[in-house]
Amino acid sequence: MTETKFTCRWALLGLSNIAKTFLDDLTIPQDGTIQHIVSCVSTTSSKEKAQQWLAERSNLNPGGVKIYTTFEEMLQGGGFDVVYISTPHPLHYAHAKAAIKHRRHVLVEKPATMNKAQFETLSELAKSAGVVLMEAMWTRYLPVVQYLQEILPQIGKVKRVFSDLSVPIADEDMPRSSRLLDKQAGAGAMLDMGVYALTWVDLAFNGSPSTKVAFAQTIPYDSGKDLIDDINTVVLNSGEDGGQVAIVTTSMTLPGSTKHSDKLAVDKVAPSVRIEAENAQVSIPFPLIRPQELHIEWYNKDRLNGDGSEVRETVSKPVERGWGLWYQADVIAGEVQKRGASRGQGTGLVIGGDETVRVLGWMDTARILSGIVYDDALEAA
Numbered sequence: 001m002t003e004t005k006f007t008c009r010w011a012l013l014g015l016s017n018i019a020k021t022f023l024d025d026l027t028i029p030q031d032g033t034i035q036h037i038v039s040c041v042s043t044t045s046s047k048e049k050a051q052q053w054l055a056e057r058s059n060l061n062p063g064g065v066k067i068y069t070t071f072e073e074m075l076q077g078g079g080f081d082v083v084y085i086s087t088p089h090p091l092h093y094a095h096a097k098a099a100i101k102h103r104r105h106v107l108v109e110k111p112a113t114m115n116k117a118q119f120e121t122l123s124e125l126a127k128s129a130g131v132v133l134m135e136a137m138w139t140r141y142l143p144v145v146q147y148l149q150e151i152l153p154q155i156g157k158v159k160r161v162f163s164d165l166s167v168p169i170a171d172e173d174m175p176r177s178s179r180l181l182d183k184q185a186g187a188g189a190m191l192d193m194g195v196y197a198l199t200w201v202d203l204a205f206n207g208s209p210s211t212k213v214a215f216a217q218t219i220p221y222d223s224g225k226d227l228i229d230d231i232n233t234v235v236l237n238s239g240e241d242g243g244q245v246a247i248v249t250t251s252m253t254l255p256g257s258t259k260h261s262d263k264l265a266v267d268k269v270a271p272s273v274r275i276e277a278e279n280a281q282v283s284i285p286f287p288l289i290r291p292q293e294l295h296i297e298w299y300n301k302d303r304l305n306g307d308g309s310e311v312r313e314t315v316s317k318p319v320e321r322g323w324g325l326w327y328q329a330d331v332i333a334g335e336v337q338k339r340g341a342s343r344g345q346g347t348g349l350v351i352g353g354d355e356t357v358r359v360l361g362w363m364d365t366a367r368i369l370s371g372i373v374y375d376d377a378l379e380a381a
């Protein structure tokens with residue numbers, strides 16, 4: 001019996017850097033039951049620039065991609081299934097809200113919103129509009145992370161987690177208007193990178209609702225325009241008795257010697273994540289945003305080597321194609337497929353909503369404790 005392929009049609013808001021990788025990933029030909037095409041894009045820049053941007057991409061929808069210069073027109077125009085929002089973070093809330101109002105399914109880049117309250121509002125709106133909403137926390141859907149979730153019961157109670165995302169993405173050679181240096185565009189390592197490092201805590205503690213931020217500190221970076229949070233340290237406690245701890249660090253300037261373009265290809269000796277549990281320790285190499293293997297040292301008594309030494313295991317689960325942003329796209333497309341042609345008539349759904357709310361809530365608290373403040377207008381829910 002031949003399986004019917006579902007074609008998920010995408011609308012892109014923002015011809016951003018990450019949209020290039022996303023689009024390239026989506027359109028790699030594949031054998032699965034879901035295929036993706038890009039139907040339209042909306043940009044604040046000119047149609048000519050958008051045409052050029054699209055011309056640099058391969059495997060695009062042969063029927064052509066419609067270009068809009070206002071988001072509203074694209075939302076009204078339709079002809080797509082999901083809108084992918086990759087504008088700077090302070091705009092996510094308003095953009096996702098507008099899309100939901102038009103009863104469109106939404107995949108919104110990380111961090112989904114500036115704070116927990118904004119995401120809770122979006123979740124309520126998505127549920128009542130009968131659409132699917134998802135934060136593009138793509139790391140969660142990678143094969144190695146799925147594997148970690150499977151072996152969590154075997155490694156036993158997690159006692160301590162170290163999680164670090166430090167990538168030198170900010171430097172003085174960048175244009176001052178870059179979203180990485182401009183606080184009005186949401187600049188800061190907590191929102192940009194902490195969201196990933198904290199997601200690993202949530203994974204390691206298996207979504208425990210008892211996890212709370214106990215301490216947070218920031219050493220800011222002077223971008224020449226703004227003081228932005230950079231070297232952040234967040235300590236979290238978890239468990240009914242508080243017997244589990246996580247130490248989370250970020251930086252957008254350390255280590256200073258690595259060039260931005262090579263930032264994610266560095267072979268670092270220190271692991272990015274270390275999960276110490278009753279029966280084993282699991283280490284995840286850099287970069288924690290795109291893990292492809294994990295190292296396990298089993299030290300529970302009934303699993304030791306004959307000479308009493310720890311059993312070491314390396315589990316390799318490479319990303320199967322491209323950069324790996326397509327895994328999350330398949331997840332939301334699968335939900336859209338289940339809903340069939342009815343748009344906004346089914347039950348609304350927030351994929352990974354509890355996870356997003358927990359991590360945003362921790363960032364809210366960590367920001368209060370370490371004095372990371374944005375204009376009220378960016379935070380309004």
Ligand SMILES: NC(=O)C1=CN([C@@H]2O[C@H](COP(=O)(O)OP(=O)(O)OC[C@H]3O[C@@H](n4cnc5c(N)ncnc54)[C@H](OP(=O)(O)O)[C@@H]3O)[C@@H](O)[C@H]2O)C=CC1
Pocket residue numbers: 013014015016017018019042043044045086087088089091109110111136138179192
């Ligand atoms: N998942 C991942 O691995 C990554 C995720 N991200 C996330 O994606 C988002 C974008 O990051 P990045 O790609 O670096 O961003 P860029 O700065 O490259 O692009 C942002 C785009 O947003 C659009 N935009 C800017 N201002 C407005 C506005 N006022 N109204 C409408 N559109 C606007 C512009 O697109 P146009 O010119 O077409 O209008 C701009 O190019 C961030 O939230 C970031 O956290 C970023 C990197 C990696």
Ligand SMILES: O=C1OC[C@@H](O)[C@H](O)[C@H]1O
Pocket residue numbers: 167169192193263289
């Ligand atoms: O999502 C991201 O992943 C990689 C980082 O370099 C980038 O700043 C961030 O937005």
